[in-house]
Amino acid sequence: MKVIKWILGSLGVVVLLLSIFVFVAKTKGETKIAVRYAMDYDNVAIPSDSASVAYGKYLAESHGCQKCHGADFSGAMVADAPPFLVNASNLTSGNGGVGSMFSDGDWLRAIRHGVGQDGRGLIIMPSEAYYHFSDEEVGALVAYLKQVEPVDHEQARSEFRLLGKIIMGIITVR
Numbered sequence: 001m002k003v004i005k006w007i008l009g010s011l012g013v014v015v016l017l018l019s020i021f022v023f024v025a026k027t028k029g030e031t032k033i034a035v036r037y038a039m040d041y042d043n044v045a046i047p048s049d050s051a052s053v054a055y056g057k058y059l060a061e062s063h064g065c066q067k068c069h070g071a072d073f074s075g076a077m078v079a080d081a082p083p084f085l086v087n088a089s090n091l092t093s094g095n096g097g098v099g100s101m102f103s104d105g106d107w108l109r110a111i112r113h114g115v116g117q118d119g120r121g122l123i124i125m126p127s128e129a130y131y132h133f134s135d136e137e138v139g140a141l142v143a144y145l146k147q148v149e150p151v152d153h154e155q156a157r158s159e160f161r162l163l164g165k166i167i168m169g170i171i172t173v174r
Contacts, residue, residue, distance in 0.1 A: 022166060029169030033160050036119035041105030042112060044135045046142050056144025059137060063129065074151035078124065083164035086123050087155045091145055096154030099146065107142040123158045 047053075060066065060073075068088035070076040074097070075090035093099035102110075102117065109115045114127030130138065160168065 025166045025169030026162065027169065029160070029165035029167065032168050033120075033165065035121065037113070037115045037121065038119060039109065039113065039115065041103075042108040042135075042138075044104070044108055044139045044142075046104045046107075046139050046146070048143060052140045053144050053147060055137075056140035056142070059133075059141045060144055072151050073145070073148045074153040075155055077155070082161060083167055084123065084158065084160045085156065086158045090151065090153045090155070092148050092151045092153075094150035095152040097150065097152075099148070099150070104142060107145065108138060111138060111141065123160075 066073070068076060068078050069091050070088070073091040074094065075088050078086040078088050080086075090097035091099055098106075098117070106117045110117075110122060110125065110127075111130045112127055112133070113131070114122045114125040116122050130141075133141070
């Protein structure tokens with residue numbers, strides 16, 4: 001009987017410690033996810049000539065923008081897993097799209113820095129691949145994205161679920 005009480009007591013302590021760990025990790029993860037970044041916009045001129053738009057189309061196609069945002073840039077589900085739901089934004093000016101709401105600075109901040117219009121980090125936006133684009137390249141890319149055909153496509157916001165919050169609370173993000 002003493003052995004059973006000892007085992008149950010030990011299990012109770014383990015469950016209590018695990019609960020505390022999960023609570024702390026989840027809270028820390030929520031704090032990391034909620035961080036908002038204040039930054040000045042990059043000062044880049046966005047061209048409107050056909051050669052720049054064509055170059056922007058080439059950059060979008062050759063750098064995989066359509067893999068996440070869809071062939072018509074109307075957005076797509078990237079992942080729906082226990083840690084998170086990730087929907088790549090509709091980049092067009094159609095209903096549900098950011099194209100009509102984004103200023104040039106919003107486009108530049110999202111592409112180069114992975115920061116959304118509200119200042120939060122964009123989940124899995126590979127901005128490190130675009131950060132080193134020259135001003136001419138990123139300007140051409142924005143010029144192209146601003147003129148893609150509007151597509152009406154509304155979708156759920158990306159979200160970190162419980163497991164994702166716990167993971168974010170555990171890992172070190174630099």
